[in-house]
Amino acid sequence: QTWRFITEELDGQVQYEYAEEFANRISEKTGGAVTIQPYEYGGLGSEVDQVKQLQDGAVELAVMSPGFTGGMVKEGQLFALHYLFPSDQRKTQDILNTSEALNTDLKERYEEYSISPLAYWTEGAMAWTSNVGIEEPKDFDGLKMRVQESPLMMESYKAYGAAPQALSWSELYTGLERGTVEGQENPIFFIYDASFNEVQDTMTISNHNNYVAMTTANTEWFNSLPANLKTVVTETITEMQDWVFNKQEELNSSFLEEIKNDTEYPTEIIELTEEQRNAFKEKALPVRDFYRENVSTVDGAILDKLIEEIKTAE
Numbered sequence: 001q002t003w004r005f006i007t008e009e010l011d012g013q014v015q016y017e018y019a020e021e022f023a024n025r026i027s028e029k030t031g032g033a034v035t036i037q038p039y040e041y042g043g044l045g046s047e048v049d050q051v052k053q054l055q056d057g058a059v060e061l062a063v064m065s066p067g068f069t070g071g072m073v074k075e076g077q078l079f080a081l082h083y084l085f086p087s088d089q090r091k092t093q094d095i096l097n098t099s100e101a102l103n104t105d106l107k108e109r110y111e112e113y114s115i116s117p118l119a120y121w122t123e124g125a126m127a128w129t130s131n132v133g134i135e136e137p138k139d140f141d142g143l144k145m146r147v148q149e150s151p152l153m154m155e156s157y158k159a160y161g162a163a164p165q166a167l168s169w170s171e172l173y174t175g176l177e178r179g180t181v182e183g184q185e186n187p188i189f190f191i192y193d194a195s196f197n198e199v200q201d202t203m204t205i206s207n208h209n210n211y212v213a214m215t216t217a218n219t220e221w222f223n224s225l226p227a228n229l230k231t232v233v234t235e236t237i238t239e240m241q242d243w244v245f246n247k248q249e250e251l252n253s254s255f256l257e258e259i260k261n262d263t264e265y266p267t268e269i270i271e272l273t274e275e276q277r278n279a280f281k282e283k284a285l286p287v288r289d290f291y292r293e294n295v296s297t298v299d300g301a302i303l304d305k306l307i308e309e310i311k312t313a314e
């Protein structure tokens with residue numbers, strides 16, 4: 001049998017590398033009885049279309065970013081809150097691995113929509129790019145900031161005074177080039193691999209949030225798998241949490257060097273001091289109440305549980 005595995009990224013980027021490695025491991029463990037066909041982003045529509053394909057069972061497996069389920073699974077938007085997770089990526093990954101709020105409570109919310117998140121992992125800390133050089137909240141004033149389709153991502157940037165707009169990443173390079181959008185957030189490996197540095201003059205190491213991706217399966221398909229295959233899938237996903245952590249770290253650090261050494265498209269790199277970070281944090285914290293009151297369908301219960309787990313971990 002063949003399972004289809006869609007990703008939101010291209011060959012060489014973290015999500016697609018993950019799907020390929022997963023495919024190899026599953027094929028090896030099942031002695032070739034199961035083959036997995038990984039798909040790069042692009043062929044099957046936008047990120048939001050891909051969510052639908054997983055829900056419909058048109059594909060069995062997907063790497064999915066919670067941002068693109070924002071209009072549907074309200075609680076999943078908590079990943080859009082800035083300064084929630086530790087800026088230390090290892091600590092963040094440990095929380096993603098062990099959190100009951102995420103691996104039980106949030107998972108159940110997703111399953112109401114036939115999406116089973118089997119693991120959460122970081123693709124690295126996100127940086128801001130722009131031509132204005134973001135150092136303090138007022139630099140965001142009126143800035144047309146590109147975000148994914150999540151109302152809470154919009155709210156997070158409105159809190160800094162920006163004018164956020166939702167866009168698929170396939171339209172982002174052209175958008176930045178033409179100025180229809182003026183800034184964006186992404187992990188460093190992605191900024192370089194998608195060439196955003198060609199059309200943006202500055203990159204701010206802001207540590208405002210990390211990029212979380214989920215390994216997901218169509219719920220009905222996954223539940224109907226024979227027990228032995230289910231075990232192979234979950235064991236492989238668990239093993240790969242360290243693998244993908246190392247992969248993102250390697251790509252993020254080597255591509256940071258590439259950005260620094262790119263003389264054709266020079267980028268000013270701005271590293272925020274703790275004091276500068278705090279100015280953003282102050283504006284970001286009230287967005288948690290917005291989430292609790294206007295987004296969450298459980299009055300922020302999952303977020304509050306996660307906050308406690310983060311406190312304990314730190």
Ligand code: 6CS
Pocket residue numbers: 008009047065123148168169185186187190211
């Ligand atoms: O910015 C985005 O929308 C894209 N960024 C990453 C790191 N992965 C896929 C996603 O669609």
